[in-house]
Amino acid sequence: MWQIDSTCLKWLNLQTERSVIYVSFGTWVRPIGSDKIKELALGLENSGRPFLWVLKKEKAWQSGLPEGFIKRIEGRGKIVEWVPQEEVLKHKSIGCYITHCGWNSTLEAIQHAKPQLCYPISGDQFINCSYIVKVWEIGIKLDHIEQHVVQGCIEKVIEGKYGEMLERVTVLRSNVMEGSASEEARNNLGIFIDSLR
Structure with a gap:
């Protein structure tokens, strides 16, 4: 298994609130290809924003990194093999999450x-x-990974639609955490049972 890098939390503490782009494609996702890794890397770099990228040390994942990329992003970008994801996502410096949309990551x-x-x-x-x-309207889809698309979507989330998305995701979170979602599920189950009678 991968080694958790807890230095990322110290690094996040040095970043401003809601400024960091967090990138993780989950545990069991197959590599997305070196061309896409390169485009994602350049999009992150060109965004000018700090980012934390979970990138496995396997050749299939790392081979697409552009030459000199690690040196150019030093201090602004942090690449690690694995993170304590719950701790990272609840950190106040995280402003956006680039994700594969696995169910656990979504929740x-x-x-x-x-x-x-x-x-x-x-x-x-x-x-x-x-x-x-x-x-839910709490995210934007990256239809394809090209550096200008990645950079543009980051700007939409952080600068443009962030307030609206943050408001909606906060309401959704409250509904789930306070139980209104489970109340709705109970009501739907009751309706379903009644329909069988």
Whole structure:
């Protein structure tokens, strides 16, 4: 298994509130390809914003990093193999989460009221992404990974739609945490049972 890098929390403490882009594609997601890694890296770099990127040390993940990238982003960007995700997502410096939309990641982002940039890769991630973007309206979908698209979506979330998304994700979080979602589920179950009679 991967080694958790707890130095990222100290690094996050040095960043301003809601300024950091957090990037993680989960534990079991297959590599997205060196071309996409390169474009994502350049989009993050060109955004001018601090970022924390969980990037496995496997060649399939690291081979796309542009030459000189690590040196150029030193101090502003932090690349680690693994993080304590709950701690990272609840940190006040995180402003946006670039995610594969795995169910656990989606719930953790909602729990900690973080807007999402969605790049689903397989399975239920596409359905989760649809809910995040179209139903709950707490994120934006990255239709493809090209540096200008990544940079533009980061700006939309952080500068443009952030306030609206933050408000919606905060309401959604409250509904889930306070139990109104479970109340609605009970009501729906009752309606379903009544329909069977």
